[in-house]
Amino acid sequence: MSFSHKISDEYFARAANVIPGGIYGHVAPVAGLPRHFPHYIRTAEGCRFEDVDGNQWLDFMCGFGTILHGYLHPEIESAALAQRQLGAVFNQPSPVMVELAESLTQKVNFADWALFAKNGSDLTTWAVRVAREYSGKPYVVKARGAYHGVDAWCDPGLGGKIKEDKSKVLEFTWNDIDELKRVFSSHRNQISSIILTPYHHAAFSPSVMPSETFWADVETECQSNNIILILDDVRVGGRLNDGGSHKYFDFTPDMAVYSKGLGNGYAISACVGKDFLKDASKEVFLTGSCWNDAVAMAAAIKSLEISHSENVAESILAKGDYFVKGMAEKASENELPFILTGPTSMPYPWFEGDENLFRIQKFCEIAAGKGLYFHPHHNWFISNAHGQNDLDEAIELAGEAMRDLVRLESV
Amino acid sequence: MSFSVQRLLPYATALAIEASSSEFCSRNPNAKHLGVKLLPNQLISLGGSGLCFKDKNLIKAVTSGFAFPQIFDFLANPKNGYESIVTLLRIQKILTSKGDSAEKLAIGLRAGIATTAAFANYDPLSIELLSDFENVVIQFKVEEYDLSLFLYRLEGELWKVNSLNPIERTSAILSFNSPLIASQAISGFFDHLTGIGLGHASVSGNIPLLDKIGYISRLVQRKLPSIL
Numbered sequence: 001m002s003f004s005h006k007i008s009d010e011y012f013a014r015a016a017n018v019i020p021g022g023i024y025g026h027v028a029p030v031a032g033l034p035r036h037f038p039h040y041i042r043t044a045e046g047c048r049f050e051d052v053d054g055n056q057w058l059d060f061m062c063g064f065g066t067i068l069h070g071y072l073h074p075e076i077e078s079a080a081l082a083q084r085q086l087g088a089v090f091n092q093p094s095p096v097m098v099e100l101a102e103s104l105t106q107k108v109n110f111a112d113w114a115l116f117a118k119n120g121s122d123l124t125t126w127a128v129r130v131a132r133e134y135s136g137k138p139y140v141v142k143a144r145g146a147y148h149g150v151d152a153w154c155d156p157g158l159g160g161k162i163k164e165d166k167s168k169v170l171e172f173t174w175n176d177i178d179e180l181k182r183v184f185s186s187h188r189n190q191i192s193s194i195i196l197t198p199y200h201h202a203a204f205s206p207s208v209m210p211s212e213t214f215w216a217d218v219e220t221e222c223q224s225n226n227i228i229l230i231l232d233d234v235r236v237g238g239r240l241n242d243g244g245s246h247k248y249f250d251f252t253p254d255m256a257v258y259s260k261g262l263g264n265g266y267a268i269s270a271c272v273g274k275d276f277l278k279d280a281s282k283e284v285f286l287t288g289s290c291w292n293d294a295v296a297m298a299a300a301i302k303s304l305e306i307s308h309s310e311n312v313a314e315s316i317l318a319k320g321d322y323f324v325k326g327m328a329e330k331a332s333e334n335e336l337p338f339i340l341t342g343p344t345s346m347p348y349p350w351f352e353g354d355e356n357l358f359r360i361q362k363f364c365e366i367a368a369g370k371g372l373y374f375h376p377h378h379n380w381f382i383s384n385a386h387g388q389n390d391l392d393e394a395i396e397l398a399g400e401a402m403r404d405l406v407r408l409e410s411v
Numbered sequence: 412m413s414f415s416v417q418r419l420l421p422y423a424t425a426l427a428i429e430a431s432s433s434e435f436c437s438r439n440p441n442a443k444h445l446g447v448k449l450l451p452n453q454l455i456s457l458g459g460s461g462l463c464f465k466d467k468n469l470i471k472a473v474t475s476g477f478a479f480p481q482i483f484d485f486l487a488n489p490k491n492g493y494e495s496i497v498t499l500l501r502i503q504k505i506l507t508s509k510g511d512s513a514e515k516l517a518i519g520l521r522a523g524i525a526t527t528a529a530f531a532n533y534d535p536l537s538i539e540l541l542s543d544f545e546n547v548v549i550q551f552k553v554e555e556y557d558l559s560l561f562l563y564r565l566e567g568e569l570w571k572v573n574s575l576n577p578i579e580r581t582s583a584i585l586s587f588n589s590p591l592i593a594s595q596a597i598s599g600f601f602d603h604l605t606g607i608g609l610g611h612a613s614v615s616g617n618i619p620l621l622d623k624i625g626y627i628s629r630l631v632q633r634k635l636p637s638i639l
Binding site: 012013015016020023028029355356 | 604609615
């Protein structure tokens with residue numbers, strides 16, 4: 001099957017005239033499969049979408065993680081619609097802001113307060129500043145290669161930088177506690193916080209789970225060095241445990257930031273924290289033009305409610321287990337060293353020995369020709385809308401793609 | 412002569428000339444190869460003794476098409492100097508000719524990649540960006556002409572350009588789908604983001620490596636003079 005991208009290309013050509021790069025950021029064509037993925041999507045429902053050329057896709061990216069319950073989830077859309085009929089942005093916040101903060105502080109076990117913005121970056125950066133305000137210390141520590149947003153201190157891009165942007169950022173290798181201890185001791189009494197994702201999910205490389213003792217060691221080191229532990233749960237939040245990924249890995253951060261799955265496609269992010277940081281948090285200015293958007297907050301309240309009532313994290317992990325097992329069987333049948341790394345609800349695809357990525361790119365290209373949206377450079381996402389039939393279909397088509405890949409490589 | 416980063420622009424310019432002469436000589440075996448030598452007192456020689464420019468005059472020679480070489484060096488070895496000038500003029504004629512040819516593209520592309528290599532080797536920002544990459548080979552292809560050039564860095568060595576892959580393994584490929592697109596890329600008129608999105612060029616393999624090399628090449632195009 002070969003998909004037409006005629007209309008998609010026409011839009012992109014128009015975009016090229018008026019938008020730098022046509023499409024920018026993580027969805028820029030150059031970051032994916034430019035001649036195999038569509039540039040523009042018309043609509044989506046459940047776990048499937050239709051591009052502007054009318055091609056139908058079985059999706060495994062879920063809006064790069066923003067969709068947790070499935071596209072156009074009826075209950076969430078109803079909640080959003082009900083709020084939209086009242087209005088979205090006013091001079092003052094809507095009461096839904098209070099309800100959402102209450103919901104989060106009830107559902108996240110360590111959270112004594114919550115506040116909201118639009119993107120993960122808005123609040124990862126803010127949380128780092130809150131830690132600085134609390135401690136009076138300048139440095140933040142992060143894992144090498146970890147993504148925490150687009151602000152200057154952590155932006156992984158290349159342009160528009162000055163050395164000072166990262167002059168107060170220290171790095172260590174994920175899971176290397178000895179290196180972390182060295183970083184802490186070399187900057188004693190100068191580090192305000194460490195910001196970490198629940199597991200290491202860098203782009204272009206396999207995901208790495210925390211070692212058995214990693215989180216306990218991090219907690220211990222933070223406590224003995226008076227360093228605030230910030231959990232960047234922007235991508236993973238809601239996908240390992242409904243109460244936050246820290247519960248899955250059994251540790252307790254001082255602050256945590258959520259975004260992607262929180263509003264099931266409605267732009268919202270949240271930071272929650274412990275009581276001892278509440279005063280400091282009041283001193284660090286935070287605002288944005290449409291950050292009081294009540295529609296996104298109403299969607300988030302419903303999304304959280306469903307996550308808890310339907311045990312969504314547990315459900316998508318079980319679906320992920322099924323999917324990963326099925327994919328492993330297909331790989332084995334085709335004698336391909338294909339593995340899915342990281343948690344099964346958001347697996348990262350990898351061919352062993354394929355450091356330069358040619359093989360995964362070719363596999364995803366072939367899969368795209370069969371209507372599977374498998375990204376070659378980013379972890380995939382399973383939503384709660386993926387049903388058994390969808391997963392079976394994907395596994396079968398992936399098996400065909402693997403056979404085609406083997407055939408192609410043998411020529 | 413030890414390299415000083417203050418001389419990066421004239422040195423990179425000279426290395427582009429050297430690279431274009433390497434490509435030219437591979438097609439014209441009797442032509443003179445313009446090897447670069449960095450000399451004290453802000454001087455650079457091309458093709459051995461006889462043709463030597465002040466740093467600033469070399470850049471002027473590229474941007475305006477003409478600049479006076481150092482007269483004493485020319486008088487010291489006029490035959491060699493004359494042959495070098497002839498080669499320079501022949502390369503200039505090819506590069507400024509109308510239309511595309513495999514020779515023009517190969518010379519232009521090799522010169523462009525050589526300047527990227529120069530920055531990769533000597534520009535502090537570029538060195539930092541590429542610090543994680545060793546034993547890597549990037550292939551640049553022009554489909555219709557079946558033309559390939561390789562930018563590579565082997566363990567412990569500097570970045571280099573060649574028409575042959577030194578290790579028979581490629582880390583990443585940038586392929587221009589037509590001579591016209593390749594020509595636009597050499598001239599700095601190719602939008603890599605939209606061009607790739609529209610299929611005028613394709614990328615595969617180690618995208619983070621290509622991303623960084625691409626950024627450096629655009630940095631070079633902004634900073635360096637061009638004959639085109």
